Each structure stands twice: as C-alpha cells, then as structure tokens.
Amino acid sequence: MLQDLKLRDxxxxxxxxxxxxxxxxxxxxxxxxxxxxxxxxxxxTIGKKEYLEYNDAIKEDIDTSSxxxxxxxxxxxxxxxxxxxxxxxxxxAYRMPKVTDKEIKARKEAIKKGNENSQNIPFEVAKKAxxxxxxxxxxxxxxxxxxxxxxGVAASLTETAIEGxxxxxxxxxxxxxxxxxxxxxxDECSNLLKKSTDKKKKIMKIIEEKLK
Numbered sequence: 265m266l267q268d269l270k271l272r273d274x275x276x277x278x279x280x281x282x283x284x285x286x287x288x289x290x291x292x293x294x295x296x297x298x299x300x301x302x303x304x305x306x307x308x309t310i311g312k313k314e315y316l317e318y319n320d321a322i323k324e325d326i327d328t329s330s331x332x333x334x335x336x337x338x339x340x341x342x343x344x345x346x347x348x349x350x351x352x353x354x355x356x357a358y359r360m361p362k363v364t365d366k367e368i369k370a371r372k373e374a375i376k377k378g379n380e381n382s383q384n385i386p387f388e389v390a391k392k393a394x395x396x397x398x399x400x401x402x403x404x405x406x407x408x409x410x411x412x413x414x415x416g417v418a419a420s421l422t423e424t425a426i427e428g429x430x431x432x433x434x435x436x437x438x439x440x441x442x443x444x445x446x447x448x449x450x451d452e453c454s455n456l457l458k459k460s461t462d463k464k465k466k467i468m469k470i471i472e473e474k475l476k
Contacts, residue, residue, distance in 0.1 A: 266348060267341045283355075288347035288386045291428030295393040296340035298421035299333045302400050305415050306330035308408040318406065326406055329399040336396065340425075343389050347432075350385050354378030383436040383449075390429035390456055396422045397463040404470050412474055419467045426460045 266274060266285055278285055306326060309315050315326065357374035361367045400422065403415040430453045437446050 265345055267344065284348045284351045285344070286348075286351065287428055288351065288382075288389075288432040289344045291386060291393075291425045291432065292340045292343035292347055292389045294421045294428065295389060295396065295425035296337045296344065298393070298396055298400070298418040298425060299337035299340060301414050301418040301421070302333040302396065302403050303330065303337060305403040305407040305411045305418070306333065308411050309403075309406070312408065314408075315406075322406055325402050329402040333396070333399050336392070336399075339392070340389070343385060343392075346381075347385050347389070350378065350381035354382050379436060379439060383433055386429040386432035386436070387449075387453075390426045390433070390453075393422055393425040393429065394456060394460055394463070397460075397467065401463075401467055401470075404467055404474075409474065412471055416468060416471045419464050419471075423460055423464045427457060430457055 266277075266289065269277065278290070306329060309326060310330060315323065318326070354375065357371060357378045360371040360374055362371050397419065400415055400418050403418070404412060407415060433449065433453055437449050440446050
C-alpha cells in the first residue's frame, strides 16, 4: 500500500514512469496532510490556558473539530489508495481482449465501471475536502495562536486537494457521450471550486489579521 511506503520511496514511486500514483492520489494525500496539520493545531490547543477560558460552546466546537480531522486524515489516505486502484483497474480494462462478442461486452462493462470509479472517487475527495474548511476555520479562530500559520498551510493544502481532485474529475468525464451529464458535472465542479476559493480567502484574511 502506498501509505505504508517510506516517504523517500513514495516520492521516488511518484516520480517514476508509472502513471500511478498520480494527481488524484496526491489530491487525496493533500487533504490528509491538511487534516493532520489541523489535528496538530487542536492538540496544541485543547487543555491549554486559553482553551480552558472558552465557554462550553466553543470548547465543544474545538473538541468536535479535533475528532473529525483525526478521522479525516485516515479517510483521505484510504482515498489515496482507492484512486490509484481505480486508475490501474481502468488501465487493466482497456487491455482486456476484444475478439469475441462476449469479450467485447465484458471489456466495455469493465471500462464503464473503471471510468465511473475514476470520476466518482476524486469527486468524493473534493466534496469531503471542502468540509475541512469548517474545522480549519475553528482552528484559526480559537486554536493556539502560535500555530495559526499551520492552520493557514492546512487551508492551502485543502484548496490544492479540491482543485487537484476536480481536475481529475474533468479529465475522466471526457469519454462520456452524454453531453447533458458532462455539463452537469462540469458545472458542479466549477461551483465547488468557486466555493473553495472563497472559503480559503476568508480563512487567509482572518489569519493575516491575526498575524499583524
């Protein structure tokens, strides 16, 4: 599994001539890293003096956010694996024999399923990564002030995860013949990307104000 590789080995594998892991897996990894950084900020916050002075509602927000990002970092690592598996499965489908009618049908079905997975997995990554902004905003507003820059990096990684995942969605819908469906997905991608950009800008504005 990719997540079990040493960092140096993972980087070497990524830079090799193998097309997988690729951008989709890195988008998921970026979301996992964003989750981990957010988790660090919360771990540097909970139980500290400033945290103890917050009211119960804010403490609950911090505690809930901390639990969620801890779960997310593992979930996105699994998405990293799934994205690579989906791509390899699609490539395998294209290499299936296509001589008899039965083989042609089986190959066509395998390619269809592979295309769906290659589209759905990064789309799911993008949508789930967007939810990270809510937790990151909590970290920015109430987290350890000395770690606010780390929350900013988490926001940047989240934006990268979303943009990267959506690029993979777009490239994988090119083969779809249903133009209405393609437009629907493309519009959803554009809307999510705009929401992501706006949310990241809002978070970075808060950070910049706090760093003055």
